[in-house]
Structures are given as C-alpha cells and as structure tokens.
Amino acid sequence: MAKRAAPRGEKRPAARPHQHGKGRCLHILRALSAYIDDELSGTICQEIRLHLGACPNCEDFVASLRHTVSLCRHTSAPILASADRARMRENILKSARTR
Amino acid sequence: MPAVSPPHSPKDRSSAPARTQKNFDKLYRDHVDLMYRFANRLCGETEAAKDLVQETFLNAYRGFKNFRGDAQVSTWLYAIAARACLRMRRKRKGEPERELSLDEFIPTSEGEFRLQIPVDGLSPEEALENKELRQALDAAIDKLPKKYKMVLVLRDMEGVSAKEVGTIMGLNERAVKSRLHRARLFVRRELSARGVDGTTTTHAETYR
Ligand SMILES: [Zn+2]
Numbered sequence: 001m002a003k004r005a006a007p008r009g010e011k012r013p014a015a016r017p018h019q020h021g022k023g024r025c026l027h028i029l030r031a032l033s034a035y036i037d038d039e040l041s042g043t044i045c046q047e048i049r050l051h052l053g054a055c056p057n058c059e060d061f062v063a064s065l066r067h068t069v070s071l072c073r074h075t076s077a078p079i080l081a082s083a084d085r086a087r088m089r090e091n092i093l094k095s096a097r098t099r
Numbered sequence: 100m101p102a103v104s105p106p107h108s109p110k111d112r113s114s115a116p117a118r119t120q121k122n123f124d125k126l127y128r129d130h131v132d133l134m135y136r137f138a139n140r141l142c143g144e145t146e147a148a149k150d151l152v153q154e155t156f157l158n159a160y161r162g163f164k165n166f167r168g169d170a171q172v173s174t175w176l177y178a179i180a181a182r183a184c185l186r187m188r189r190k191r192k193g194e195p196e197r198e199l200s201l202d203e204f205i206p207t208s209e210g211e212f213r214l215q216i217p218v219d220g221l222s223p224e225e226a227l228e229n230k231e232l233r234q235a236l237d238a239a240i241d242k243l244p245k246k247y248k249m250v251l252v253l254r255d256m257e258g259v260s261a262k263e264v265g266t267i268m269g270l271n272e273r274a275v276k277s278r279l280h281r282a283r284l285f286v287r288r289e290l291s292a293r294g295v296d297g298t299t300t301t302h303a304e305t306y307r
Contacts, residue, residue: 022205030201033280060212067218068287071236072255074223077136078145088153089127093120095153096160 024051028058036066123160130176131156137177140252141184143241151187155180170266177259178267181249196244204284206291214290239289243282250275251282 028051034040035048052059080088113121134155138148158179159166166175206212216235218226227233240248246268253259253267254275264275 026205029205030280033283034276039276057206057209057212061206064212064214064291065283065287067214067223068290069255069283070223071218071227071232071290072240072251072283072286073258074227075140075233075236075256076227077139080132080135084149085131088131088149088156089124092127092153092156092160093123095157 025055025058028052028055029061032062032065036062036069119160119163122163123156126159126172126176127156130173133173134176134180137180137252137257138184140240140256141180141249143237147187151180151184154183154187158183171263174259174263174266177253177257181253181267184249185245196246199244199247199281199285201281201284204281204288211288211291214287215292216290235290236286239286242289243285247278247282247285250278251286254279255283 028048031040031044031048035045040048052062131152134152135148138151138155139145142148142151155176159176162179166172216226216232217229218232227236240251243251249268250264253264254261259267261272261275261279264270264279265272268275270278
C-alpha cells in the first residue's frame with residue numbers, strides 16, 4: 001500500500017518523533033471505540049489525532065471502525081405483521097393462565 | 100400464579116385478573132414492536148425472534164409485581180429478553196461462548212486495515228442497500244459470542260446508553276465499554292476479511 005500524506009495536514013512537533021513501532025499503534029487501537037464515541041479527554045484525543053495524521057494504517061483502521069459502527073446503527077429490522085402481533089398475544093395469555 | 104398488584108387508581112373496582120390483563124395489554128401494545136426488533140437482531144431470524152418475544156412478555160406478565168418503576172419499562176423488558184435469550188439454546192452456527200482478546204484484532208497484513216466493502220462515498224443507508232453487504236454484516240454480528248453480541252446490539256443498534264446496557268446486563272459501565280469495543284473490532288475484522296463486491300449497487304464507486 002502506498003504511503004499517503006497526512007490528509008488532515010496536521011504537523012507533528014519535531015520534538016515528538018512519530019513512533020512507527022507496533023506498540024504505539026496497539027495503544028491507539030485499544031482506545032479507538034472511546035475515541036469515536038467521543039469519550040476521551042482533549043489531551044488524549046489530540047494525541048490520537050496526531051498519531052492518525054502520521055500513520056496511514058491506523059487512519060484506515062479508525063475509518064473502517066467508524067464505518068462498521070455506522071452500518072450497525074443504520075440497519076433496519078423486520079416489522080411484526082398485525083396478525084402475528086395478535087396471535088402472539090393470545091399465545092402469551094394462554095401460557096400465562098395454564099402454566 | 101402469584102397475585103399481581105400493579106398500580107391502579109382507587110376508583111378502579113375491576114377484579115385483579117381484569118386489571119392484570121389491562122396492564123398487560125398496555126405493556127404489550129406499547130413495547131411489542133421494540134422487543135420484536137431487538138429479538139430479531141439478537142436471534143437473526145424471525146421465528147426464533149417471535150419465540151423470544153413471547154417468552155419475554157410471558158415473563159413480564161408474571162413479573163409485574165417485581166417491576167418497581169425505578170427503571171424505564173423498556174430497560175426492564177430488555178433485561179427480561181436478554182435473560183431469556185441467554186437461556187435459549189443456541190441452535191445456529193456461530194462462535195462458541197468465549198472471551199475475545201484485543202490481540203486477535205490486530206491486523207497482520209496491510210490489506211486488513213480497511214474494509215473490503217463498498218462504503219466509500221455512500222451514506223450508510225445507501226451502502227446497506229447492497230444485499231451482499233447487508234448479509235455480510237448480519238453474518239458478522241451473528242458470529243459474535245452471545246454476550247458480546249448483546250452489548251453491540253443494545254448499544255450500537257438499539258441506541259441504548261452504556262449505563263443502561265449495564266443495568267440490563269448486570270455489568271458496570273467499564274465492562275460494557277470493553278465488550279462493546281471487542282464486539283466492534285470483531286465485526287470490523289469480519290467485514291475487512293470477507294470482501295464484498297460493489298457491482299450490485301449502482302453508485303458504488305471506490306475512489307482510492
Ligand atoms: Zn499507528
């Protein structure tokens with residue numbers, strides 16, 4: 001996969017060289033649900049954003065996680081037909097009286 | 100059956116069984132669609148979902164007196180359904196009941212970082228019109244071990260808060276979030292590994 005430039009255009013401070021070590025990415029991976037759910041403090045968010053801007057793999061990863069959650073949120077479910085609704089009510093009441 | 104004494108106005112002189120039935124009918128009318136949706140998402144198919152809904156409302160009917168009104172009715176019903184679902188035998192394929200560890204979700208090759216499915220430039224609704232994608236998502240969710248699936252369904256599909264999911268499942272919020280994260284990573288990995296062809300939608304244009 002070709003390396004891309006950080007799309008957000010965020011510049012890392014030179015004093016904090018980006019660690020391409022797996023450990024850094026792993027640390028980010030652990031926090032990603034909290035990150036996309038906006039539950040992290042500003043400092044940690046900033047830290048993650050900086051990493052994402054410099055690490056295409058993690059950036060792809062967070063995008064794919066966001067997509068996954070977004071798909072889950074938008075799935076539809078079948079609607080109960082009114083005949084089924086009435087039949088099930090009868091079944092429940094019958095069981096409630098006999099058992 | 101134990102006597103049921105739900106709250107009622109002093110003017111209500113109807114018999115206890117009649118009152119019970121009246122309360123039940125209101126409960127059923129107001130929440131059956133919500134429970135059916137939840138059950139479908141948990142069970143992945145309509146017949147099992149109908150069984151679960153009936154089991155849920157039967158238990159609710161019997162447990163009326165245990166409902167104290169300090170939680171929302173929907174929370175109470177979700178909890179009854181969740182317990183009933185855990186009791187129901189899992190007939191279908193799927194992951195055995197096991198713990199998911201974070202380590203197993205770390206991509207090991209470059210291609211695994213992104214989804215191999217047509218979602219770029221599409222709204223989630225548009226993306227889900229792709230039948231193959233919808234099936235892949237359903238299959239991924241269905242494969243989750245039950246206790247992870249339940250958290251994902253409640254939180255990300257039913258839109259229940261993490262705190263409320265904790266109440267429903269008897270977990271603290273931290274445990275809920277930890278399970279949710281692993282469940283999402285699991286589904287993400289399934290969608291990334293499987294690969295769905297974009298040709299069945301009209302506007303699935305991957306631009307990378
Ligand atoms: Zn990284």
